[in-house]
Amino acid sequence: xxxxxxxxxxxxxxxxxxxxxxxxxxxxxxxxxxxxxxxxxxxxxxxxxxxxxxxxxxxxxxxxxxxxxxxxxxxxxxxxxxxxxxxxxxxxxxxxxxxxxxxxxxxxxxxxxxxxxxxxxxxxxxxxxxxxxxxxxxxxxxxxxxxxxxxxxxxxxxxxxxxxxxxxxxxxxxxxxxxxxxxxxxxxxxxxxxxxxxxxxxxxxxxxxxxxxxxxxxxxxxxxxxxxxxxxxxxxxxxxxxxxxxxxxxxxxxxxxxxxxxxxxxxxxxxxxxxxxxxxxxxxxxxxxxxxxxxxxxxxxxxxxxxxxxxxxxxxxxxxxxxxxxxxxxxxxx
Ligand code: TXA
Ligand code: MG
Numbered sequence: 001x002x003x004x005x006x007x008x009x010x011x012x013x014x015x016x017x018x019x020x021x022x023x024x025x026x027x028x029x030x031x032x033x034x035x036x037x038x039x040x041x042x043x044x045x046x047x048x049x050x051x052x053x054x055x056x057x058x059x060x061x062x063x064x065x066x067x068x069x070x071x072x073x074x075x076x077x078x079x080x081x082x083x084x085x086x087x088x089x090x091x092x093x094x095x096x097x098x099x100x101x102x103x104x105x106x107x108x109x110x111x112x113x114x115x116x117x118x119x120x121x122x123x124x125x126x127x128x129x130x131x132x133x134x135x136x137x138x139x140x141x142x143x144x145x146x147x148x149x150x151x152x153x154x155x156x157x158x159x160x161x162x163x164x165x166x167x168x169x170x171x172x173x174x175x176x177x178x179x180x181x182x183x184x185x186x187x188x189x190x191x192x193x194x195x196x197x198x199x200x201x202x203x204x205x206x207x208x209x210x211x212x213x214x215x216x217x218x219x220x221x222x223x224x225x226x227x228x229x230x231x232x233x234x235x236x237x238x239x240x241x242x243x244x245x246x247x248x249x250x251x252x253x254x255x256x257x258x259x260x261x262x263x264x265x266x267x268x269x270x271x272x273x274x275x276x277x278x279x280x281x282x283x284x285x286x287x288x289x290x291x292x293x294x295x296x297x298x299x300x301x302x303x304x305x306x307x308x309x310x311x312x313x314x315x316x317x318x319x320x321x322x323x324x325x326x327x328x329x330x331x332x333x334x
Contacts, residue, residue, distance in 0.1 A: 006060070008170035013161060016133040016178040025176055026140045029054075034061060036150040036164045037137055038178030039129040041102045041187050041203070042157040042295065043164050044073065044147030045172065046137070049083070052114040055146050059116070061171045063153045069119040070146040071104050071187070072126050075138035080126040083144055085110050090192050090214050097213050100130035102183050103205045106191040117146050123193050133178040149186060150175075154333075156241050156298045159184050163299040184292040185326055190217075202322040204291060240333030241298045243306040247331045252312050262307035266297055269312065279306065287319035294323065298330065 014021035016038070025035045029046060032054035037046045045062065047054040049072045059066060074080045077095040081087045085108040094105055109117075109124035118124050126144075129135065138145060149157040150164045158164045161177035168175075188203030190210060198218045199207050211217045243264070248255050256265070256275060264279040265271070268290070271280040281297045283290045301309050311327055314320045 006171065009173055011165065011169045011172055011175060013165060013175045013177055016176045021176060022133075022136060022140065025137055025174055028174055029137070029141055029145070032057070033174075034058060034172045035137075036158075036161070036168065036172060036175040037131075037134050037145075037147070038161070038176065038181060039073070039131045039134045039147075040100075040181060041129070041183045041185060042159055042181055043150040043161065043175075044129075044134070044145075045150035045164075045168070046073070046134075046145040046147040048141070049073075049117055049144040049146035050112060050114065052116050055114060055116045058146065058148060061168060062148060062151070064148065065153065066116075067119050068148075069121055069123075069125065070117050070148050071189075072113065072117060072124055073134065073138060073145045073147050074126055074128050075135055076128060079138075079144055080105075080128065083110050083113050083124055083126050084108060088192060090197060093213050094190070094192075094210070095128070098205055098209075099128040100135065101128070101205065102130070102187040102203050103127065104187045104189045104201075106189060106193060106200065108193060123191070125189060127187055131178065131181075133176055137176075154240055156302060156330075157186060157295050158299065159292075159295045160299070163295070166299070166303055180292075180296065182292065184295055185322060188322070191220075202325045204288070204322055206318065206321070208318065240330055241306070241309060242302050243309045245309045245311065245327075245331040245333070247311050247313060247327055249313055252310070255310055259308060259310060262305060264301050264306045264309045265312070266294075266309060267312040268315075279304075285315070287323060290314075290320075291323055294326065 032051050047058045104125040104127040106123050106125045113124050151157050152167045159181040164175050188205040189201035191198045196218050200220045207217045266281045268285040283293045
C-alpha cells in the first residue's frame with residue numbers, strides 16, 4: 001500500500017445507513033474528493049465526472065494508466081443523455097430494459113465530459129447502476145460520477161468495503177460500506193458507436209440478452225487484431241490476484257497432489273474425502289452464485305497470503321462466459 005510519491009490520508013469507513021454518512025460522501029464529492037461507493041457489480045471509486053481535477057485524483061489513487069477511460073455513472077437515462085453527443089434509439093431500448101443494472105453503453109461523448117474521463121477519446125461509457133446507495137448519492141449530487149472499480153490498477157476488484165480498505169486505505173478520504181455486492185463482477189460494456197452493437201467486455205448481461213433487444217450484436221474478441229485498443233480493460237493482464245492462478249483442466253483433481261500449503265482451491269465441488277487442503281473454497285454451481293462469490297474469494301486469497309490458486313474448470317454453457325473471461329485474465333497474469 002505504501003508508495004513513495006503519496007501522502008497518506010485518513011480513510012473514514014462508514015456504514016451507508018449511518019446518519020450523516022451519505023451527507024458527508026456527497027459533500028466530499030462536491031469538493032472534488034473521492035469516495036468508494038457500492039454498486040451492484042463491484043465497489044466503485046467515485047469522483048465528480050465533470051471536474052478534471054477530481055477525476056485526476058482517481059487515476060492517481062489507483063495508479064491507473066491515463067489511457068484507460070472511466071465509466072460515467074448516472075442516475076437516469078436523462079442524465080446519461082447530458083453526457084453524450086448522440087443518444088440513438090438502440091441506447092434508449094437498452095436503457096429501458098437493463099437500467100438500472102450492470103450494462104455500460106459506449107456513445108459519442110458530449111463536450112461537457114472532460115477529456116481525462118475518456119482518456120482523450122471521442123466516446124464515453126455511461127451506466128445507471130442498480131444499487132440504492134449509489135443511486136441515492138447520484139441523486140443528491142446532481143452530477144454524474146466517474147467511477148472505476150475501487151481497486152489498485154490491475155488487482156482484483158472489490159465486492160466488499162473491506163476489500164477496498166485493504167487496497168486503498170490511506171489513499172482516499174472515505175469508503176461507504178453498503179454490504180457485499182450482489183452481481184459480483186464488472187458490468188458488460190457494449191459499444192453503440194459502430195454499425196452493429198459490439199460487446200467490448202463481457203458481463204452478466206449476455207450478448208444473447210442484448211441481441212434479444214437490438215436484433216444484432218457482435219463480440220469484440222474476434223476484432224482485437226484491428227490494432228486500435230477499443231477497451232483497454234480488455235488487455236489480458238487485468239483482474240489479477242497476487243497468487244499464481246492455474247485454471248485446471250478436466251483432470252484437475254490430479255493437480256491437487258502437487259499443491260503446497262499456501263495453495264487454495266476454488267471449485268464448485270466439495271473437497272474429496274482424502275484431501276487435506278485447508279483452503280478449499282466451494283462456490284455455487286450457478287453462474288449468478290459463482291460470480292457473486294468469485295472476487296470475494298480471490299480477495300480473501302490475496303489477504304491471507306495464497307501463493308497458488310487452483311481453479312476447477314468451469315462448466316460450458318450460457319451464462320459462464322463472463323466468468324470464464326475474468327478467470328482467464330486472472331490466470332494470464334501468472
Ligand atoms: O461494473 C462496473 O463497470 C464497475 C462499477 C464500479 O460500475 N466499473 C468498472 O470500471 O469496472 P473499470 O474502470 O474498472 O472498467 C471500465 C471498463 C474498462 O475496461 C475501460 O477500458 C472500459 O470500461 N471503458 C470505459 N470507457 C470506455 C470507452 N469510452 N470506450 C471503450 N471502453 C471503455
Ligand atoms: Mg477495474
